[in-house]
Amino acid sequence: METIDAANTVNLSSHHTGEAMESSFAENFYLPFLQSAQNADGGWGFYPGSLSRVEPTCWALIALAEFQSGEEVGERLSRGFQFLRASQLPVGSWPAAPEQEAGCWVSSLACWALVSNKESTDAVAAGLRWLCEDWPKDSSPLRRMLKKFSSMREFAQHNDSYRGWGWTPRTSSWVEPTSFALIALSQCPRELLPRSAARRRQLARSMLFDRMCPGGGWNCGNPRTYGVDGESLVIPTSWALIALREEQDRPEIAASLAWLKKNLSGIQGSSSLAVARLCLEIFGEQHLITDQKLKDAFSKNEFLRNTVATSWHCLVYSKSQRWRAQPVMV
Amino acid sequence: MARSTRDGLTMQDSLIPSFQRPPSRVAIRHAADYNEDLAAILYETLREFDPPIRGKTVLLKPNLVGLDPLGVMNTHPAVIAAAREIFLRMGASEVFIGDGPAMDRDTEAILESVRLLEYTGPLRRTFVDFNVDDVKRVPLRTRASRLKELYLPKSVLGADFLVSMPKLKTHHWAGVTLSLKNMFGIVPGSCYGWPKNVLHWAGIDRSILDINAVARPDFAIVDGIMGMEGNGPIQGEPKASKVLVVGDDPVAVDATCCRVMGLVPERVNYLARAGTLLGHVNPEKIQQLGESIDRVRTPFAVLEEFSRLREN
Numbered sequence: 001m002e003t004i005d006a007a008n009t010v011n012l013s014s015h016h017t018g019e020a021m022e023s024s025f026a027e028n029f030y031l032p033f034l035q036s037a038q039n040a041d042g043g044w045g046f047y048p049g050s051l052s053r054v055e056p057t058c059w060a061l062i063a064l065a066e067f068q069s070g071e072e073v074g075e076r077l078s079r080g081f082q083f084l085r086a087s088q089l090p091v092g093s094w095p096a097a098p099e100q101e102a103g104c105w106v107s108s109l110a111c112w113a114l115v116s117n118k119e120s121t122d123a124v125a126a127g128l129r130w131l132c133e134d135w136p137k138d139s140s141p142l143r144r145m146l147k148k149f150s151s152m153r154e155f156a157q158h159n160d161s162y163r164g165w166g167w168t169p170r171t172s173s174w175v176e177p178t179s180f181a182l183i184a185l186s187q188c189p190r191e192l193l194p195r196s197a198a199r200r201r202q203l204a205r206s207m208l209f210d211r212m213c214p215g216g217g218w219n220c221g222n223p224r225t226y227g228v229d230g231e232s233l234v235i236p237t238s239w240a241l242i243a244l245r246e247e248q249d250r251p252e253i254a255a256s257l258a259w260l261k262k263n264l265s266g267i268q269g270s271s272s273l274a275v276a277r278l279c280l281e282i283f284g285e286q287h288l289i290t291d292q293k294l295k296d297a298f299s300k301n302e303f304l305r306n307t308v309a310t311s312w313h314c315l316v317y318s319k320s321q322r323w324r325a326q327p328v329m330v
Numbered sequence: 331m332a333r334s335t336r337d338g339l340t341m342q343d344s345l346i347p348s349f350q351r352p353p354s355r356v357a358i359r360h361a362a363d364y365n366e367d368l369a370a371i372l373y374e375t376l377r378e379f380d381p382p383i384r385g386k387t388v389l390l391k392p393n394l395v396g397l398d399p400l401g402v403m404n405t406h407p408a409v410i411a412a413a414r415e416i417f418l419r420m421g422a423s424e425v426f427i428g429d430g431p432a433m434d435r436d437t438e439a440i441l442e443s444v445r446l447l448e449y450t451g452p453l454r455r456t457f458v459d460f461n462v463d464d465v466k467r468v469p470l471r472t473r474a475s476r477l478k479e480l481y482l483p484k485s486v487l488g489a490d491f492l493v494s495m496p497k498l499k500t501h502h503w504a505g506v507t508l509s510l511k512n513m514f515g516i517v518p519g520s521c522y523g524w525p526k527n528v529l530h531w532a533g534i535d536r537s538i539l540d541i542n543a544v545a546r547p548d549f550a551i552v553d554g555i556m557g558m559e560g561n562g563p564i565q566g567e568p569k570a571s572k573v574l575v576v577g578d579d580p581v582a583v584d585a586t587c588c589r590v591m592g593l594v595p596e597r598v599n600y601l602a603r604a605g606t607l608l609g610h611v612n613p614e615k616i617q618q619l620g621e622s623i624d625r626v627r628t629p630f631a632v633l634e635e636f637s638r639l640r641e642n
Contacts, residue, residue: 046463050464099481166527167527168522168528171528219433226502226633228565234436234439235434268397270438271435271439304438306459
């Protein structure tokens, strides 16, 4: 049974010696954790010692790639890329767990993680094709027509002509998988994108704007349920903003950034803290979440020894910030 | 022992026609608020049930839905801590707490929000996040829903004694969310997302049956001290029933909770069906311990869609 070991804390007092230490913080703490957590098959589990899965492997690779230096990291990246390529299903998608026969939302992350690896170009192209052919079922033309004739009270009033991506194929559009797909598409070189990519991006962006909560920000994708306003959450808000960063002049972006800033003091989880800081820095808001606050979160419980949370914190401290701009082929 | 039902290989123990199933026992205990000595109340109650937990691994599955500063949405940490203390006192070798919140992947933030740490002490080797646990493929042989299989956390499948610990709440799609619906939380977000939308597409009522057929709780402790009525399970209004409802049959516990809420359990779709194979809904098959239902009945408001569930 993999449990959270919150008592296994780290004394950081000797490292609180000023700003000069900040840049090396991730290299001293997060990177060694990620490196040691890599499994023999090249992948990562959600916790050290757990079975390799696509999602934590993607986040670990995206984070490690930001700190690429030296043979050891290069070799780890190479084994991680290999794990991802081996995990790809014949249709081009990736499954969330070993043995699963259907791909899902993690396919976006896999494309994003592999795009910087020359040997994975074919895998990425196949993944993008699958992604662009994977339409949510809730907004299909047939569903929309049936809905018009339905007498059932509407649970939520979405504009179903906008379509993003679901967590699993042939279900409904949700904010986070749509955001990850948009980020993946923005990271990939144009020559790898299917023809339908531009249309999918346009529909998905519209879907995200349509699903924004009334006061700014996003939750999973239900801004109003049975007429009651939904409450925004930090992680979906941050990823949606990152996915929509090219549209920063829109009022929805300003409202959502304002929501995020207003709610910073209440953030209690280390994952939320890291993604919120990443997001704010992308929008030019530096250090609204201090290094000390991130360190305190680490000191408290080592991010519950979770690979994804550690990777997100790693990204906060990345020097190259390559993933925030155009991909670089290595 | 119910453990054999959770490895996905056999389900004979969990699926028993109601006419063959022995009567179930459900206890209702009054607790005015969370400052009462809940451990004493639970100890007294569990001694009556004498659950077979000595030397076993017990897994408590509370309902942790989201950030909840008012303490209305999630199972209260005082109840979780009391249950943990009592199962250990009664001889369990280990007592874990686990859940896979459905709407927010920052489980750590939810744990902080409910202040679980303050009640249970350090979470060292105690809490399992089902959303990111290792998983195992489990075929769904009941096929109540369209799902053929689910990938479920190994922690749940490997536990000796599973305790569902929901909050007493109404639910805008299922009518009520109690110990059976609470088991949605074992379905891992890392496989199915936040929310676990595939279950909605497969049919909520039917998915509840499928999940409980492979992971039927051995015991249920419902936090009805403060519940939620109306547009639950997140956006409803607080409703105090001031009770803990405890029992060795999750269906019977849920049926009793419905009666406490002034609702007819036979009219809750998934409960009516669960009453044929998973446990008892029929009050004649439920031995009532502690307070009587009439004494603690607290009618809950329901959405218009569920007005048919009301007793009158």
